[in-house]
Every structure is written in C-alpha cells, then in structure tokens.
Amino acid sequence: MNEIINVDIGHLLSREERTGFVPLAAFENFAAEYGEAFMEFQSTLKEKQSPITLSFAEEENIPRIRSLARELSEKYANVLLLGIGGSALGARTVLQFLKGPFYNLEKHGRPRLFILDNIDPALVRKVDELADMRKTALVYTSKSGSTPETAAQFIYFYNKYKEAGGNVKDIVIICDPGENGINRIARDLGCHLLHIPRNLGGRYSVLSPVGFLPAEVAGIDARQLLEGAALAHQSIIDSPPPENALFALGTCLYELARKGKSIHVLFNYSSFLSEFGLWFVQLWAESLGKRLSLDGDVVNAGTTPLTSLGATDQHSILQLFKEGPGDKVFGFVRVNNMPEDVIIPNEFSTEKEYAYFAGHTMGEQLHIEQLSTEMSLVKADRPCYRVTLKDISADTLGALFYFYEALTVYTAGLWNINPFDQPGVEEGKNITYSLMGRQDYSHRRAEYEQAVEQYNQERRIFKLE
Numbered sequence: 092m093n094e095i096i097n098v099d100i101g102h103l104l105s106r107e108e109r110t111g112f113v114p115l116a117a118f119e120n121f122a123a124e125y126g127e128a129f130m131e132f133q134s135t136l137k138e139k140q141s142p143i144t145l146s147f148a149e150e151e152n153i154p155r156i157r158s159l160a161r162e163l164s165e166k167y168a169n170v171l172l173l174g175i176g177g178s179a180l181g182a183r184t185v186l187q188f189l190k191g192p193f194y195n196l197e198k199h200g201r202p203r204l205f206i207l208d209n210i211d212p213a214l215v216r217k218v219d220e221l222a223d224m225r226k227t228a229l230v231y232t233s234k235s236g237s238t239p240e241t242a243a244q245f246i247y248f249y250n251k252y253k254e255a256g257g258n259v260k261d262i263v264i265i266c267d268p269g270e271n272g273i274n275r276i277a278r279d280l281g282c283h284l285l286h287i288p289r290n291l292g293g294r295y296s297v298l299s300p301v302g303f304l305p306a307e308v309a310g311i312d313a314r315q316l317l318e319g320a321a322l323a324h325q326s327i328i329d330s331p332p333p334e335n336a337l338f339a340l341g342t343c344l345y346e347l348a349r350k351g352k353s354i355h356v357l358f359n360y361s362s363f364l365s366e367f368g369l370w371f372v373q374l375w376a377e378s379l380g381k382r383l384s385l386d387g388d389v390v391n392a393g394t395t396p397l398t399s400l401g402a403t404d405q406h407s408i409l410q411l412f413k414e415g416p417g418d419k420v421f422g423f424v425r426v427n428n429m430p431e432d433v434i435i436p437n438e439f440s441t442e443k444e445y446a447y448f449a450g451h452t453m454g455e456q457l458h459i460e461q462l463s464t465e466m467s468l469v470k471a472d473r474p475c476y477r478v479t480l481k482d483i484s485a486d487t488l489g490a491l492f493y494f495y496e497a498l499t500v501y502t503a504g505l506w507n508i509n510p511f512d513q514p515g516v517e518e519g520k521n522i523t524y525s526l527m528g529r530q531d532y533s534h535r536r537a538e539y540e541q542a543v544e545q546y547n548q549e550r551r552i553f554k555l556e
C-alpha cells in the first residue's frame with residue numbers, strides 16, 4: 092500500500108434492498124444530491140477559511156517548540172502535562188500511537204510524560220508520589236484558561252513546584268491569545284507562553300502547540316504530523332466528489348444516521364490506537380451533538396460515538412454489536428504495515444487448538460480477526476467501513492487526525508449545525524463556578540443552591556447494609 096490512508100466504504104452499501112445499508116442507487120446519486128455542498132466545503136478548506144486549516148500556519152512555531160522541548164528534556168526527568176478534553180486527548184493519542192503504551196517505563200533518555208486530566212485526588216496523589224517536583228517540568232494547557240479542573244490542578248502543582256524550589260520561568264502555559272487570567276499569570280511569572288490560534292477549538296487543537304510540545308518532548312517530529320495532515324488536506328480538496336473518500340464516508344454516515352443508525356462505533360485494531368478512539372469520541376460528540384441548527388430550529392443532531400479495541404473487545408461488547416439493537420454503524424481502523432511483527436513458534440503441535448498457529452504472525456492473526464469480525468457484522472446487516480493506515484508513523488497519524496476533523500466538519504454541514512461550539516457543556520461549568528464561589532458567578536449562586544436543594548429532595552436512596 093502506497094497511500095497514507097485508504098477508506099473502504101463498500102460495506103456501507105447494498106446492491107439489494109437490505110435494511111441498514113445505503114442502497115447503491117442512492118449512493119450513485121450522492122454527487123448530484125450532495126456534490127454542491129461538498130464542493131463548498133472543499134472551497135473553505137482550499138481557501139483556508141475553515142478553522143481546522145489554522146493548524147498549517149502552526150508550522151512556523153515548530154522550531155521554537157522544538158528548542159523548548161529540548162530545554163525541558165535537558166533539565167527535567169519528568170514533564171507533567173495538566174489539561175483536560177481537547178487539551179489532553181490529542182497529546183495522549185500522539186504519545187500512545189508513536190511511542191506505545193509503555194513509554195514511561197522504557198529507557199530512552201527523555202523525560203517521562205504524565206498527562207493528568209482529572210481532579211480525582213487519588214490520582215493527583217499518585218502523580219505526587221511518582222513525579223519528584225524537583226525534577227518535574229509543568230505544562231499547563233487550557234485553551235480557555237478557565238476550565239476549573241485544569242485550573243485547580245495548576246494551582247496545586249504550581250504550589251508544589253515552588254515549594255520544591257522550581258524555577259517558575261521554566262513553566263509552560265499553552266492557551267488562547269485572549270486578554271485573560273491565564274495570559275496575565277504567564278506574563279507575571281515570566282514563564283514560557285505558547286498560543287493556540289484563537290479560532291482553533293480545543294478538540295481541533297492537537298495539530299498546534301497542544302500536541303506539538305508533548306510530541307517533541309517524546310522525540311516525535313511535529314513537522315511530520317503536519318506533513319501527514321497536509322497530504323490528507325490536499326487529497327480532500329483535489330478529488331472530485333465521486334472519487335473523494337471523505338465525501339463518500341461523510342455522506343454515507345449522514346444518510347445512515349437519518350435511517351436510525353444513531354451510534355457510530357470506531358473499532359480500532361491496534362492497542363496503540365485506543366487513545367485515538369477517545370480523541371475521536373470527544374471530537375464527534377461535542378461537534379455534532381447539537382440541539383439547535385444554524386437556523387435556530389430544534390434538531391437534536393448527531394450520532395453517539397463509541398470506541399472499541401480489537402481484538403480485545405471481540406470478547407466483550409461484540410455480542411451486543413452483532414445481536415443487540417441495529418442502531419450502529421462500524422468503522423474499523425487497522426494498520427497495514429505492522430512495524431515489528433511477531434512470529435508464533437511451532438509448539439504443542441499434536442494439539443489441534445495449538446498446531447495451526449505455527450509460522451503465522453500475530454499481525455496476520457490480528458488482520459484475520461479484524462476481517463472476520465467485520466464480515467460477521469455485515470452478514471448480520473450491520474454496516475461497516477474500514478480505514479487502513481499505511482503504518483505507525485507521525486505523518487500517518489497527522490493524516491488520520493486531519494481526516495477525522497474534516498469528516499466531522501463536513502458532516503456537521505449536512506446536519507446544518509455548528510461543529511465548533513459546545514453550548515451543552517457550558518451549563519455544568521457555570522453551576523460549578525457558582526457553587527465553588529467564583530466571584531463573577533456569585534449572582535447565580537443562590538439560584539443554583541436552591542436548585543441543588545430541590546434536586547436532592549427528589550433523590551430516592553435504597554441502601555445495601
């Protein structure tokens with residue numbers, strides 16, 4: 092395979108009248124029906140009007156990010172990255188896909204990377220124990236600078252870091268360029284400050300300092316991530332609708348959603364892709380799950396993203412996928428060229444359950460199991476598509492990120508919704524601010540406290556004693 096990614100949508104379609112698939116005739120009519128909308132979307136990419144294209148201008152910041160990563164790597168044994176949602180999931184994905192799940196246990200002469208994306212005190216304590224603050228660099232990533240979980244983490248670890256005699260000038264803050272508290276703190280501390288382009292939303296920010304700095308700390312070339320994204324971008328804008336992978340997949344997913352396929356499962360066949368699955372869940376859910384259309388109509392748009400890991404989850408959730416409600420569409424992601432395949436030796440050859448493995452590789456087995464799972468789902472009338480990645484490399488991952496970002500934005504256009512806001516998340520944040528006593532939210536505190544009181548009165552608790 093020479094292409095960086097290929098997308099097979101053949102099993103989202105059906106020649107006969109099979110429920111749950113896109114009829115071939117309808118697919119052949121896609122260009123006439125949706126081609127114009129797609130070409131408009133292509134123009135926004137071509138003219139760099141779409142926020143996701145802001146990543147490309149980030150290339151000019153890579154030298155600075157690289158030298159900062161080098162400086163941190165020389166001075167510190169650990170890098171503690173504080174962030175949540177889009178400020179953590181991309182970094183986790185990059186690290187896992189390109190360095191594997193055991194990066195922190197390996198000997199590589201680079202800092203260990205801890206990505207803390209929760210305020211669970213038990214977790215915070217564990218990081219406290221593991222990362223000696225005298226040898227730990229702090230990276231505080233928050234697009235808005237006001238996310239309460241990350242702010243609490245930063246206050247805590249900033250205090251620990253200072254107590255341990257840390258140089259505050261070494262702290263890195265990655266945020267929006269607005270005039271706000273986080274920028275003022277960065278200026279007052281005189282620490283490193285990297286900006287995320289204002290219109291590049293958090294969940295689209297992996298191809299910016301948010302993903303580039305942790306990548307470079309781990310020895311991953313951020314430029315290659317961007318090169319892969321640029322390749323995907325070019326392919327998406329160059330191919331006319333009938334030959335365009337993104338057009339075919341996005342339009343099929345939209346059509347299937349309208350036919351009741353309300354769950355989009357991403358079934359990743361690599362243990363190096365499970366974090367990618369979680370990155371996808373945020374991207375798809377926050378971008379497409381919208382109550383209102385761009386015209387203000389109530390549409391309750393979107394499909395529910397789920398992520399699964401193959402072959403592992405064949406032994407758990409697959410039963411439901413195959414025989415439970417027929418409300419899902421499945422996307423399989425597999426890696427064509429496994430870097431270091433493992434040959435299964437010839438042992439226990441007199442036993443039929445073991446003899447057949449001799450000489451096969453685990454990569455081969457993984458691919459066969461992926462195919463078998465996909466085929467058995469299709470046979471049970473479950474529509475499936477497959478994304479094949481050339482290999483495990485930074486350019487392939489960059490292409491994959493960009494492909495799914497573009498897919499999300501194109502699909503949002505079909506739903507006629509805004510893929511760049513997240514109004515549904517704001518209310519919970521506002522309640523938290525008020526209840527925690529944030530001054531500029533104090534005017535709503537009484538109202539929320541009363542609501543909490545009423546809410547608690549409605550609880551019905553049954554005890555196990």
Ligand SMILES: O=P(O)(O)OC[C@H]1O[C@H](O)[C@H](O)[C@@H](O)[C@@H]1O
Pocket residue numbers: 175176177178232233234235236237238241293294377513516
């Ligand atoms: O990067 P931050 O501004 O701290 O935001 C972190 C996360 O906060 C909110 O929950 C948003 O809904 C997410 O989209 C965002 O990724």
